[in-house]
Amino acid sequence: MPTQLLDFLRYLTQKTYQEQGDAQAAAELNWRRVAAPPLPRGLTLQWLGTSGFLLEHQGYALLIDPYASRVPLSAALSGAVVQPDRARIDRHLPRADAILIGHTHFDHAMDAPIVARRDGCQVYGSRSLATLMAAHGLA
Structure with missing residues (x-):
């Protein structure tokens, strides 16, 4: 099965996977905030x-x-x-x-x-x- 499809199925079925993605996005936003006006x-x-x-x-x-x-x-x-x-x-x-x-x-x-x-x-x-x-x- 293609990786993207596996990732999508995991997203649909695993709440913790979604929360990990949220945490990663939050970390990225914190990094970007330093460079923002x-x-x-x-x-x-x-x-x-x-x-x-x-x-x-x-x-x-x-x-x-x-x-x-x-x-x-x-x-x-x-x-x-x-x-x-x-x-x-x-x-x-x-x-x-x-x-x-x-x-x-x-x-x-x-x-x-x-x-x-x-x-x-x-x-x-x-x-x-x-x-x-x-x-x-x-x-």
């Missing part, structure tokens, strides 16, 4: 994995596409009902004053209702995101 004074940026970021300025925390649950792609594609992982959310996603969701794919928006309820913050995004939040009683 500095952020404006008082603004911090932290990568949270997948497409998630934390922006902080003067004590205000904005989460962008926070996703810590890490539902395996195989589970998402199987048609099975998948649930956010509250323990991972609480362990890996910091407190937020607001959340911004770019689009409502599960790996961008799935954890937003849990974080919004936990932190009592607003969530901003598209009409489909408003529908998702309403389904969780957060409209």
Whole structure:
């Protein structure tokens, strides 16, 4: 079997493999950050994995596409009902004053209702995101 296919199958079936990739990407981002121009004074940026970021300025925390649950792609594609992982959310996603969701794919928006309820913050995004939040009683 070609190496790429084996890697893809491993990605679909092994959660730890995905997490190792996240760790490698985080290490690469930390390396690149040294060479990047500095952020404006008082603004911090932290990568949270997948497409998630934390922006902080003067004590205000904005989460962008926070996703810590890490539902395996195989589970998402199987048609099975998948649930956010509250323990991972609480362990890996910091407190937020607001959340911004770019689009409502599960790996961008799935954890937003849990974080919004936990932190009592607003969530901003598209009409489909408003529908998702309403389904969780957060409209």
